[in-house]
Amino acid sequence: MTGINYSEKIPNNVDLANDRKLQRALEQWQPSFLGWWGEMGPSDFAQSDVYLRTAISVDAQGWAHYGAVKMPEYRWGIFLADAVADRKIGFGDQMGAAAWQQVPGEYRSTLRRLIVTQGDTEPASVEQQRLLGHTCPSLYDLRNLFQINVEEGRHLWAMVYLLHAYFGRDGREEAEELLARHSGDRDKPRILSTFNEPVQDWMSLYCFTYFTDRDGKYQLKSLAESAFDPLSRTCRFMLTEEAHHMFVGETGLGRVIKRTLEVMKELATDDPARIRAHGAVDLPLVQKYLNFWCSSSLDLFGSEISSNSAANFASGLKGRPDEAQYTDHVLRETMIGIDTPGGVQQVPALNALNETMRESYLKDCEIGLKRWNRTIERAGHAIRLTLPSTRFRRSIGSWVNQPVDPQGNLLSREEYDRRLHEWIPSDEDRAYVRSLMQRVVAPGKMAGWIAAPDRGINNLALDYEYVRLQ
Numbered sequence: 001m002t003g004i005n006y007s008e009k010i011p012n013n014v015d016l017a018n019d020r021k022l023q024r025a026l027e028q029w030q031p032s033f034l035g036w037w038g039e040m041g042p043s044d045f046a047q048s049d050v051y052l053r054t055a056i057s058v059d060a061q062g063w064a065h066y067g068a069v070k071m072p073e074y075r076w077g078i079f080l081a082d083a084v085a086d087r088k089i090g091f092g093d094q095m096g097a098a099a100w101q102q103v104p105g106e107y108r109s110t111l112r113r114l115i116v117t118q119g120d121t122e123p124a125s126v127e128q129q130r131l132l133g134h135t136c137p138s139l140y141d142l143r144n145l146f147q148i149n150v151e152e153g154r155h156l157w158a159m160v161y162l163l164h165a166y167f168g169r170d171g172r173e174e175a176e177e178l179l180a181r182h183s184g185d186r187d188k189p190r191i192l193s194t195f196n197e198p199v200q201d202w203m204s205l206y207c208f209t210y211f212t213d214r215d216g217k218y219q220l221k222s223l224a225e226s227a228f229d230p231l232s233r234t235c236r237f238m239l240t241e242e243a244h245h246m247f248v249g250e251t252g253l254g255r256v257i258k259r260t261l262e263v264m265k266e267l268a269t270d271d272p273a274r275i276r277a278h279g280a281v282d283l284p285l286v287q288k289y290l291n292f293w294c295s296s297s298l299d300l301f302g303s304e305i306s307s308n309s310a311a312n313f314a315s316g317l318k319g320r321p322d323e324a325q326y327t328d329h330v331l332r333e334t335m336i337g338i339d340t341p342g343g344v345q346q347v348p349a350l351n352a353l354n355e356t357m358r359e360s361y362l363k364d365c366e367i368g369l370k371r372w373n374r375t376i377e378r379a380g381h382a383i384r385l386t387l388p389s390t391r392f393r394r395s396i397g398s399w400v401n402q403p404v405d406p407q408g409n410l411l412s413r414e415e416y417d418r419r420l421h422e423w424i425p426s427d428e429d430r431a432y433v434r435s436l437m438q439r440v441v442a443p444g445k446m447a448g449w450i451a452a453p454d455r456g457i458n459n460l461a462l463d464y465e466y467v468r469l470q
């Protein structure tokens, strides 16, 4: 069951050949997907050979095959993690009952909405990143960008499969709509606002993959707990792909910081102006990018108090990330404190699940910061990078539109407006970062603002030609 059948038009491990109707429906959607990729995917690299990994099984060990592929020929397909025998629902009011192999009628529209919302983010991120290839800092980075892009395309396939297989005509219509909405489109934007923010430079890409893909990881983890077993299995395999996206973010930012520290040492200064004059990204500017993307990604978890999340949990549709780590899986009796501008408010834990998820997400975000700060400390500098307070720059929840600084202090509106660009990139900062974005494509060479990675991809040398440009 773990093997993937590549002899069919749509590679899959769900025995698609034995469900002719579904196979036909998906084969009809396939050209629309390829059309979308051609129009909205990475611009201008269709003829390049890219050293990509493709899934060959869903085993934890050795699921990937590596080789040179032209992106439009990538074998996007449908890969579910292996079924767990006799899987039981692990949380909510139906805990202990058998997991569902079909969608219960009463949850149909809610479940469809959850799948569509997740599915919408996947092509959105490809659209956001479509121009980045032109300003890559190295072939290594260019390849990583394209790897992420094709996998987000595959994640769209993962959700479209569920829509087609389990939601009939409504599902097929939703699958069409997933290709009709576009990131930043005035008339038909993507569903979630973070996915309408353009990702125009590589600093933003590394922050996006560090913070926003990590939100994706936490959403997938909570959907992997779902009582709806096909959704759980799909998400479990998607998580194995997602890990690489966050690796790109963490190592990307780490390499930027490493290079900055080298320049600081060379010039014996921490003066941002001199560091910029030397073509590196000063650490206060790195902090501004972290503040911007972290606060934007925090909104993706929704309001602290949410009756929708409570209902989704109670009915078994969406659990908490790593549900097994908790002791209470029903949450009908526990209360927790929520931080609001009016003080700590006690609410039923069931209604505060978004906040619970946000907290575990932030713990995961801290890991990279600790590592970067150790490098900064070892280089002998006092500055430390931090995550902004969860109160900062929120556009949803109890701190919505509050004039709060990144440390969480409430300020006057006037002071907040005046100082905002001390905390997030100003137009001038962005223009500076844009000026650094010059494409570097000689094998093994890196742009001057970023250090080389520690190792190449799949044990290849750093100067391997990861993308053969045509």
Ligand SMILES: [Fe+2]
Residues within 6 Å of the ligand: 122, 151, 152, 155, 216, 242
């Ligand atoms: Fe994804």
Ligand SMILES: [Fe+2]
Residues within 6 Å of the ligand: 152, 213, 216, 242, 245
């Ligand atoms: Fe991702």
